[in-house]
Amino acid sequence: MPEDRDWEAYKVPPTRTPDSERITSVPNPVTFIQTVFNYVIDAPVTFVREWIERQQAKNKFYYYHQKFRRVPDLSECLEGDYLCFYEAEAQWRRDRMVDQEIVEIVRERLGACKQREGPNQFQNCAKEMEQLAEVTKAYQDRYGDLGVHGNARTCLMKQKHRMMEERKAQAKASQ
Numbered sequence: 001m002p003e004d005r006d007w008e009a010y011k012v013p014p015t016r017t018p019d020s021e022r023i024t025s026v027p028n029p030v031t032f033i034q035t036v037f038n039y040v041i042d043a044p045v046t047f048v049r050e051w052i053e054r055q056q057a058k059n060k061f062y063y064y065h066q067k068f069r070r071v072p073d074l075s076e077c078l079e080g081d082y083l084c085f086y087e088a089e090a091q092w093r094r095d096r097m098v099d100q101e102i103v104e105i106v107r108e109r110l111g112a113c114k115q116r117e118g119p120n121q122f123q124n125c126a127k128e129m130e131q132l133a134e135v136t137k138a139y140q141d142r143y144g145d146l147g148v149h150g151n152a153r154t155c156l157m158k159q160k161h162r163m164m165e166e167r168k169a170q171a172k173a174s175q
Helices: 029-058 082-124 126-143 152-174
Strands: none
Touching: 082 126, 082 152, 126 152
């Protein structure tokens, strides 16, 4: 398009809206209310908010996950120490949830490998299959047959019985 247009050829029709810029001696009340709101309410709130953000920027706190200290095992608790029993039970429940997540992560890795490899999954995903078998066996050895209402005491008793059976089998093998 040329820079010097012929304005006479393309006349713009006159606008029908009245001119909104009136000049009066009385100030517009909306402008006055907006100004008062800005200085009385908005400016102090904005100032306080920016000050708080500056303080928080100095002391950044990164929250990833809650870290619990390790508590003594149920076998290390003294007789009648119910607080130690409760803490050991809570620790056992956390350990069980962590072990469940580990099994689930390994299972997801195996599924992703199978999806990625397709028909060659038995060759290329052997390491993941072996790892899943190892993890599920360890989980089953520790938490298997406990049921939904399993707790730290029944898990400890199961571990004790398994160790006794292993010792008996070892003693029979050595004779």
